[in-house]
Amino acid sequence: MTSSCSNPSMVKPPRLQPGSRIAVIAPASSAKSERIELGMEALRKLGYEAVEGRHLRGRSPQYFSGTVQERLEDLHHAFGDASIAAIICSRGGYGSNYLLENIDLSLISKNPKPWFGYSDMTVLQNLLLDRTGLVSFHGPMVAADFCREDGVHRPSFDAAVAGGATSVGSAEGLRALRPGHASGTLYGGCLSMIVSALGTPFAAETEGKLLFLEDIGVKPYQVDRMLRQLILAGKLDGVSGIIFGEMLDCASPGADPDLLEAMILRVLDWFEGPIAIGLRSGHVSRDNVTLPFGIQAELKLSVDAGEDKPMLRFLEPAVRN
Structure with a gap:
């Protein structure tokens, strides 16, 4: 599913609106539930509706948040669901490389959305940018940054999702x-x-x-x-x-x-x-x-x-x- 044209044109996702629904997913490792709760509450305080991916709180054997198929399912659902305006990963850890070969790039190309992550998410972000042209956001994650009072640099986050210059x-x-x-x-x-x-x-x-x-x-x-x-x-x-x-x-x-x-x-x-x-x-x-x-x-x-x-x-x- 990863075949696509090389050097695609840049694709900008739509800006967020007050009350936009943001999916929180875990494409790699699992996160502590209390940190997920704090991070999702922080998103709500910013005026967004935080929506859990089906396997967000999953814990498969060893260190993953779910099986490869479960993690792919949450990623594809978040991009494919028209009611979801943006996607923010819960944390990094390890495991995104298991998803690379089976990501549905056609689905993502047809449904561009802002999505945030760093650390292990780098391989996914680079893949989507290189193969589909989708602008992505190297920035705060729910159970790593939004869960902390001083975890998010608001000026750059707000400018990124609203289309402001900074x-x-x-x-x-x-x-x-x-x-x-x-x-x-x-x-x-x-x-x-x-x-x-x-x-x-x-x-x-x-x-x-x-x-x-x-x-x-x-x-x-x-x-x-x-x-x-x-x-x-x-x-x-x-x-x-x-x-x-x-x-x-x-x-x-x-x-x-x-x-x-x-x-x-x-x-x-x-x-x-x-x-x-x-x-x-x-x-x-x-x-x-x-x-x-x-x-x-x-x-x-x-x-x-x-x-x-x-x-x-x-x-x-x-x-x-």
């Missing part, structure tokens, strides 16, 4: 590692997941992109290894700029606190575009920023009179009226 900068953690200016299609996700798809039919299509990469709990040498794998696979060729996330807990005990940043600059010493780090989207300590993957964006990293003034600006709405 930008993020130092207030959202963005810092310059190498100054410069770049533009392109915003794309990316969890570094570990992007690397895991290399050598498969579902490898990320990164050429011409403004690339966002983030992860959690990996040591600098492991980030080094993954970046080298991307380089050797040709996946950084043609990339206009690179933005790293907060990279939470990506340090080696007892090592120089600047080791990660120094390593990135060494490994990417050949890369001519601007490089930033620190943007809080995905695995973050607080205020998870929503990044619309698939739209045009520009990265400006300048040092003016010794003051770093980084900015990532979205050049178009991510949804249509």
Whole structure:
């Protein structure tokens, strides 16, 4: 079911309206019920109707929220149900790669909707963007972020679902590692997941992109290894700029606190575009920023009179009226 035209045109989903129904599904691992409840209540307080996927609270053997068929059923139902306006995953974990071969891309192409996730969801988001052109949202999940009082960066979330223009900068953690200016299609996700798809039919299509990469709990040498794998696979060729996330807990005990940043600059010493780090989207300590993957964006990293003034600006709405 995954066959589709290559390099499809961008497809923007419809914007959300007050009272829109949002399906909450778990394409990978199961989440704690209390965190699901808190997250769904937060969505209701924002004026939306939160609807549970049939297998949202499922727990199959080991670490999945359900069988492959059950998880596919919830994903397909959420896209196919005309009353559902958007989809937000409960959490990441592991397991989305089991769905890749049997996703009904035709169904999703006919029913484009905003859908939010990160971490393990990266492989699904990249697949849908690469094969159907569907803009997706690297942003807060129900049982990981909406369940926390400080879990969601509201300005970027609200702009994403309503079609507003926005930008993020130092207030959202963005810092310059190498100054410069770049533009392109915003794309990316969890570094570990992007690397895991290399050598498969579902490898990320990164050429011409403004690339966002983030992860959690990996040591600098492991980030080094993954970046080298991307380089050797040709996946950084043609990339206009690179933005790293907060990279939470990506340090080696007892090592120089600047080791990660120094390593990135060494490994990417050949890369001519601007490089930033620190943007809080995905695995973050607080205020998870929503990044619309698939739209045009520009990265400006300048040092003016010794003051770093980084900015990532979205050049178009991510949804249509």
